[in-house]
Amino acid sequence: xxxxxxxxxxxxxxxxxxxxxxxxxxxxxxxxxxxxxxxxxxxxxxxxxxxxxxxxxxxxxxxxxxxxxxxxxxxxxxxxxxxxxxxxxxxxxxxxxxxxxxxxxxxxxxxxxxxxxxxxxxxxxxxxxxxxxxxxxxxxxxxxxxxxxxxxxxxxxxxxxxxxxxxxxxxxxxxxxxxxxxxxxxxxxxxxxxxxxxxxxxxxxxxxxxxxxxxxxxxxxxxxxxxxxxxxxxxxxxxxxxxxxxxxxxxxxxxxxxxxxxx
Numbered sequence: 001x002x003x004x005x006x007x008x009x010x011x012x013x014x015x016x017x018x019x020x021x022x023x024x025x026x027x028x029x030x031x032x033x034x035x036x037x038x039x040x041x042x043x044x045x046x047x048x049x050x051x052x053x054x055x056x057x058x059x060x061x062x063x064x065x066x067x068x069x070x071x072x073x074x075x076x077x078x079x080x081x082x083x084x085x086x087x088x089x090x091x092x093x094x095x096x097x098x099x100x101x102x103x104x105x106x107x108x109x110x111x112x113x114x115x116x117x118x119x120x121x122x123x124x125x126x127x128x129x130x131x132x133x134x135x136x137x138x139x140x141x142x143x144x145x146x147x148x149x150x151x152x153x154x155x156x157x158x159x160x161x162x163x164x165x166x167x168x169x170x171x172x173x174x175x176x177x178x179x180x181x182x183x184x185x186x187x188x189x190x191x192x193x194x195x196x197x198x199x200x201x202x203x204x205x206x207x208x209x210x211x212x213x214x215x216x217x218x219x220x221x222x223x224x225x226x227x228x229x230x231x232x233x234x235x236x237x238x239x240x241x242x243x244x245x246x247x248x249x250x251x252x253x254x255x256x257x258x259x260x261x262x263x
Contacts (some may be wrong), residue, residue, distance in 0.1 A: 007092045010262040011061040012049030012139075014102040014146040015074055016129060017107050018163045018179045028128055029179045031143070032070045033135070035123040040090050041136035045127070047143070049095070049262050062098040071114040071121045072107065074100035076162035076225055080146055085129050088138045089263040099146045100258075101162030130182060137263040157226040158199045161219045169207055169214040170194065199223050 022029040033045040050065035052058070058079065067073060077100045084094040114120040127133070132143060151161045160176045174190050194200055199220050206213040 006201055007094060009052040009060060010095045011052050011065055011098070012047040012061050012095050012142070012262070013066045013074075013077075013098040013100050014080065014143055015048060015066065015070070015072065015102055016146075016150065016163070017102045017104050018176050019104050019107070019126070021027055027175050027179050029130065029147075029182075030126045031129045031132065032072065032124055033127050033132065034069050034121075034216060035125070037123060038138055044134065044136040045125070045132070046136040046263075047097075047139050048124075051262055052096070058096055059098075062096075062100075066098075066100065069121055070124050071119070072102060072110055074102045074162075076101040076108060076159070078226065080149060081142075083142060085138065093114060093263045095142075097142055097146070099149065101159070103163060103165060105165055151180055153226060156225055158219055159226050161225055164219075165219055167203065167205065167216040169216060171214060173200075173217070 004202050015031055018027045019030045031046065034048050036042050036046050038042055048066050048069035050061070050068060052061045056064070059077070062077060062079075063073070076121075077098055080097045080099045082094060082096050086092070096122070111120065129143065129147060134140065135143070148153070154177060154227055160173065160180065163176050163180075164172060170191055171187075173194060174185055174187065177190070178185055200217045203216050203218060205216045207216055
């Protein structure tokens with residue numbers, strides 16, 4: 001049996017956003033991947049990640065490695081699962097995997113800021129989360145599990161807000177649900193359900209354009225994105241730990257380190 005001294009701990013993140021490609025009628029659930037530049041699996045795409053530093057907390061490591069490898073800071077971050085099959089990597093590696101959400105306008109703003117500063121991470125591309133192709137290590141399994149978790153959670157929480165701007169139309173919200181669930185929803189039934197949910201607050205603002213003006217809504221901030229149970233850190237605890245609250249978007253990233261995009 002391998003010695004515990006030979007076991008390394010990595011932190012990886014599955015990050016989702018909803019984007020519409022040019023010329024496409026509907027938006028899709030997308031995710032950023034990093035091309036590996038060394039063995040094992042050189043040339044394959046992988047989840048952004050890196051090694052856990054000895055004096056670093058898991059949440060801090062997830063935020064750091066995500067920023068280093070993609071230049072992105074999520075609007076929502078939650079620990080997903082620990083993957084530790086003995087043969088998942090040539091060396092003994094346990095990966096603590098997070099899943100994160102990012103609003104499309106934040107993706108554009110953060111990428112533009114890094115390109116302007118000249119520190120945009122390299123070897124990063126966006127993929128359809130439902131069909132990312134063959135990934136390095138067991139990352140296809142990880143992505144499938146993250147999708148399953150997101151699709152289950154969207155049914156009983158307001159987690160979809162992590163993919164929406166502060167103000168949105170019901171059509172925007174339905175588009176996010178359809179992208180997550182990968183199926184069309186009946187507009188009338190959807191409207192009735194969300195208006196009866198108590199999570200939306202109508203504003204007196206409207207979006208105008210070539211179609212009929214659409215009312216803008218916002219989420220009731222008294223309802224949490226997701227119930228994390230008794231382990232949910234308070235804002236004071238997060239401040240003490242030096243971490244950002246889950247719904248805080250902050251800038252800043254470093255160039256990828258040699259250990260970026262581990263197993």
